[in-house]
Amino acid sequence: MSITIEEVEHVARLARLELKADETEALAADLSKILDYVAALAELDTQGASPLSHLAVTQLPQRADVVVAPLERATALEEAPRASDGAFAVPQFVEEG
Amino acid sequence: MISARDLAERVRSGASAEHAAAAALDSIGEQAGLGAFLHVDRERALASARAIDQRRAKGEPLGALAGVPVAIKDLLATRDAPTTCASKMLTKDGRLETGWRPPYDATVIERLRAADAILIGKTNLDEFAMGSSNENSAFYPVKNPWDEARAPGGSSGGSAASVAAGLSWLALGTDTGGSIRQPAAFCGVVGMKPSHGRVSRYGLVAFASSLDVIGPFANDVADAALLFDVIAGPDPRDSTCSSEDSAECLAALPHGDVVRGLRVGIPREYFQAGLDPAVEVAVRRAADRLASAGNTLVPLSLPHTQYGVATYYLLATAEASSNLARFDGVRFGLRVEAPGADLAQLYAQSRGQGFGAEVKRRIMLGTYALSAGYYDAYYKRAQLARALILEDFRAAFEEVDVLLTPVAPTPAFRLGEKTDDPLTMYLADVYTLPASLAGLPAISLPCGMTAPERGTPALPIGCQLIAGAMQERTLFRAAYTLERLLADLELPSCPARERSRLHHFDAEGFGG
Numbered sequence: 001m002s003i004t005i006e007e008v009e010h011v012a013r014l015a016r017l018e019l020k021a022d023e024t025e026a027l028a029a030d031l032s033k034i035l036d037y038v039a040a041l042a043e044l045d046t047q048g049a050s051p052l053s054h055l056a057v058t059q060l061p062q063r064a065d066v067v068v069a070p071l072e073r074a075t076a077l078e079e080a081p082r083a084s085d086g087a088f089a090v091p092q093f094v095e096e097g
Numbered sequence: 098m099i100s101a102r103d104l105a106e107r108v109r110s111g112a113s114a115e116h117a118a119a120a121a122l123d124s125i126g127e128q129a130g131l132g133a134f135l136h137v138d139r140e141r142a143l144a145s146a147r148a149i150d151q152r153r154a155k156g157e158p159l160g161a162l163a164g165v166p167v168a169i170k171d172l173l174a175t176r177d178a179p180t181t182c183a184s185k186m187l188t189k190d191g192r193l194e195t196g197w198r199p200p201y202d203a204t205v206i207e208r209l210r211a212a213d214a215i216l217i218g219k220t221n222l223d224e225f226a227m228g229s230s231n232e233n234s235a236f237y238p239v240k241n242p243w244d245e246a247r248a249p250g251g252s253s254g255g256s257a258a259s260v261a262a263g264l265s266w267l268a269l270g271t272d273t274g275g276s277i278r279q280p281a282a283f284c285g286v287v288g289m290k291p292s293h294g295r296v297s298r299y300g301l302v303a304f305a306s307s308l309d310v311i312g313p314f315a316n317d318v319a320d321a322a323l324l325f326d327v328i329a330g331p332d333p334r335d336s337t338c339s340s341e342d343s344a345e346c347l348a349a350l351p352h353g354d355v356v357r358g359l360r361v362g363i364p365r366e367y368f369q370a371g372l373d374p375a376v377e378v379a380v381r382r383a384a385d386r387l388a389s390a391g392n393t394l395v396p397l398s399l400p401h402t403q404y405g406v407a408t409y410y411l412l413a414t415a416e417a418s419s420n421l422a423r424f425d426g427v428r429f430g431l432r433v434e435a436p437g438a439d440l441a442q443l444y445a446q447s448r449g450q451g452f453g454a455e456v457k458r459r460i461m462l463g464t465y466a467l468s469a470g471y472y473d474a475y476y477k478r479a480q481l482a483r484a485l486i487l488e489d490f491r492a493a494f495e496e497v498d499v500l501l502t503p504v505a506p507t508p509a510f511r512l513g514e515k516t517d518d519p520l521t522m523y524l525a526d527v528y529t530l531p532a533s534l535a536g537l538p539a540i541s542l543p544c545g546m547t548a549p550e551r552g553t554p555a556l557p558i559g560c561q562l563i564a565g566a567m568q569e570r571t572l573f574r575a576a577y578t579l580e581r582l583l584a585d586l587e588l589p590s591c592p593a594r595e596r597s598r599l600h601h602f603d604a605e606g607f608g609g
Contacts, residue, residue: 008461015418015464016425016441017457018449026454027461033520034462038407041478044485051480052487054307054337055293055536055566062340063333075200081189081432088427093440 001035003028098590098600101266101320102347105163111153114164118146118215120598121166125218125264128593132231132239133249133258135171135193136178137218142166146215160212161327167209168259168268171219172226173311174199174300175206178216182302183234184224186451187430193236197429203300204335205269205311205328212327217265220255224453225421226276226304228252229522230515233455238512241283242593244554247509250280253314257284260314263597267324268314273304274409275504275529277312278541282504282559285543285591287321287576288314292567293536294339297332305416306337308409308533316590318542318577322346325569339567346573355578357391362497366402367528373507379545379558380503386582387501395497399489404482405530410523411466411479412534418463421456424448458519483534490535494565499575501562503528504541508556532563539563540576543588557588 008028012019019027073086082089099107108114122139149164174180179196181187189195202210209216223233231239231254239254241247242262249258253270257280260268270277272290281288289312296311303309313324329343363384368377388394426432426447433446452460466475493500505525515522532539544560547553562579564572594600 003465007465011461011465011468012445014468015460016422016444016448017452017460018442018445019457020449023454023457027458030458030519031462031465034410034523035465035475037520038411038475038479041404041407041411041482042474044401044404044478044482046478046481046485049481049484049488051477052484053480055487071200076428078200079197079429081426081430082434090427091434091438091440091443 001032001039003031003035098263098316098594099602100317101162101165101315102323104266105161105165108149108153108164109159114146114149114215115143117164117602118142118166118217120602121217121265124597124599128262128264128597130240131242131245131258131262132221132237133255133262133264134168134218135181135183135221135236135255136196138178141177142215142217149213161323162209162212162214165214165267166217166265167214167324168217168220168256168265169206170222170253170256170268170270172222172271172302173203173206173269174201174302175216175219176200176202178219180219180302182225183222183236184451184453184456185235185431186424186448189431191431199300201300204297204332206300208328220253220259220268222255223252224456225302226252226271226273227417227455227459229275229279229526230510230512231255232512232516233453235453240512241509242591243285243556244509246511247556248283248512250283250509252276254280256314257281257286257288260284260286260316261591261594263591263594263599266316266599267320269311269328270314271301271309271311272533273308273413274533275526277314278529278539278559278561279505279526281314281541282557283509285557285588286314286316287318287540287542288312289321289325289540290532290538291325291329291569292538294337295343295538295567295569296329297335297338299332299334303420305413306420307416308413318573318580319347319350321540322350322573341567344570346569349570349574350577351574355390355581356574359387359392359499359575359578360395360497361387361392362395362397362493362500364397364399364402364493364500364502366399367502371506372503375547376503376507376558380501380560383544383560383579383583384501387579390578390582397493397496399493399531401482401485401489402531405486405534406523406527408479408482408486409526409530409534410462411475412483414459414463415466415476416463418460418467421460424451426451455519486531487535490531490537498571499562499564501560504559504561505529508547508558528561537563537566538569538572540572542576542580544583545586546588
C-alpha cells in the first residue's frame with residue numbers, strides 16, 4: 001500500500017498538524033510500510049467475531065450522588081497560554097455583524 | 098539493599114525518613130548522566146520526609162510506604178511538580194523548565210501520599226509514552242544503567258532505570274503495550290502491569306484508553322505487590338475502574354514458601370523464530386524450575402499471537418489520535434500563534450511544533466485508520482482481531498492458571514539501533530502486546546543474564562507471567578514462587594546500584 005504525499009497532507013489537515021515538507025515525505029514512506037505490514041489482518045477468518053472496542057469492567061461503579069466543588073475558574077486559567085475576561089483567549093473565529 | 102517493606106517498617110519504628118530521602122536524592126544527583134529523571138525538587142522531598150518523621154515522633158501511625166522514596170513516571174499529574182509527558186507540547190516554550198503544572202493530583206499520587214511515600218521525582222519516558230526505547234523523549238534519552246550504550250526500554254525507561262540503578266526503592270510506570278514489562282526486563286527489575294480496570298487512571302495523561310494501565314516497578318516481587326496494593330482499587334472519579342475490591346496481594350504471597358500445583362501454560366507462538374537463544378534458554382530454565390517444584394507445564398497454542406503487533410498499532414494509534422486532540426494550544430502548554438493566524442492555524446502550528454516525530458507518526462496512522470473509506474479495512478478489522486486474541490486467552494485460561502513467556506525477543510538493544518525504522522521497533526513488542534489487548538495482568542521478572550562479550554557486559558533477561566483478568570493474586574503468587582525458585586542463580590544486581598547510597602543503606606545508615 002503506497003501512501004501519496006497528497007494523502008499525507010489530507011490526513012495532516014484532519015489531524016490539525018502542520019508538517020514541514022521533509023516530514024510529509026518521511027511520513028509517506030513510514031505509513032506506507034506500516035500499512036503494508038498491518039494488511040496481514042485481512043487474511044484473518046473473523047466469522048463469528050464481533051468488533052471489540054473496549055474491555056468491559058466486570059462491575060461498573062456508581063459514585064455517590066453528591067455535589068463536589070468543581071475546579072475554580074482562576075485555577076483552570078492559571079496555565080492558559082492566553083486568557084482574558086475569565087476565559088481562554090483564541091483568535092477571532094466568527095465574523096461579526 | 099534493604100527492601101521497601103523493611104524500609105517502611107523501620108521508618109514506622111523510628112528510623113529517619115529524611116535520611117532515606119536524602120540518600121535517594123544524592124544518588125539521583127550522582128547518576129544524573131543516566132537521564133532517568135526530568136524533575137527533582139530536593140527541598141520539597143526532604144520537607145515531606147521531615148513531616149513524616151515529625152508525625153512519627155508525635156506517635157501518629159504511618160502508612161504502608163512510610164518514608165519510602167518512589168519515582169513517578171512523568172505521565173502522571175502531580176500538583177506540586179511539573180508534568181510534561183516528556184513533550185514540548187506540555188511546556189510553555191519548549192523548555193523542560195516551563196513544564197505544565199496540573200491543578201490536581203492523579204488518584205495514584207493521592208494514594209501514595211496517603212500511604213506516606215516520598216515522591217522523589219518525575220521520571221523520563223518516551224514522549225506521551227509512545228516508544229520502546231526512551232529515545233523519543235523530547236528532552237534527553239535514558240541510558241540503560243547496565244550498559245550506557247544501550248536503551249533502558251520504554252516507554253517507562255526512566256522509572257525502570259531509577260529502580261535498577263538504586264535511585265529509588267520503587268517507581269510507578271504505565272503500560273499500554275509493554276511499557277512497564279519491557280523496560281523492567283531490559284533493566285533487570287520487576288515490573289507489573291495490572292488488569293485493565295484495576296487501577297484508577299484519573300490524572301493519567303491518556304494515550305490509548307482501552308489499553309493504558311498504571312503499575313509498579315520494584316526490586317523484588319513482594320515490593321511490587323506492596324506498591325500495587327497501595328494504588329489498586331475502586332475510584333469514583335474513574336468510571337472505567339472496577340468497583341471490585343483490590344486483591345491485597347502482598348498478604349496473599351506464600352511468604353518463605355512456594356506455590357505448588359499451578360498449571361503453567363507455555364504458548365508455543367512465543368518461542369518461535371526471532372527469539373534470541375539466550376532469552377529462550379533462560380525462560381525455559383524458569384519453566385523447568387516451576388515444574389521441578391511440583392507445578393505442571395502445559396504446552397498450548399495462542400494462534401492469533403502473530404497478529405498482535407498489527408492489531409495494537411492500529412487500535413492504539415487510533416485511540417491516540419483522538420486522545421491527543423486535547424493538546425490544541427488553547428488551554429495549557431505550548432501555543433504557537435503566528436501574527437494573523439486563525440484558530441485552525443493556531444491548532445496546527447502548535448501541534449506541529451509541540452509534538453515529536455513518533456507522536457506525529459502515530460497520530461497520522463491513527464487518523465488515517467479512522468478516516469472515511471479506511472475505517473472498515475483498518476480500525477474495525479483490528480477490533481475483530483482483538484476479539485480473536487481475547488478468545489485465545491479465554492480458552493487458554495480454562496486449562497491453565499498462568500502463562501510463562503519471554504518479555505522481549507532480545508536483551509536491551511543499543512541506543513540508535515532501531516530508530517531509523519519504526520516498524521522494527523514496533524515488532525520488538527510482540528510478546529507484550531497480546532496481554533495488553535486482552536486487558537490481562539502480567540509481570541516481568543529477572544530470570545537470567547546473557548554471557549558477557551567483548552565490549553558488552555552481561556545483560557539482564559526477563560520472563561513474563563500472565564494471569565486471567567483480575568487474577569493479580571494468582572499472578573503475584575506465581576511470580577513470588579518463580580523468584581524463589583531462581584534465587585540460587587544469584588543474579589547480580591546492577592553495578593550502578595551497588596555504587597548507590599541506597600545499596601549501602603542499613604539500620605545504622607538512617608538511624609539518625
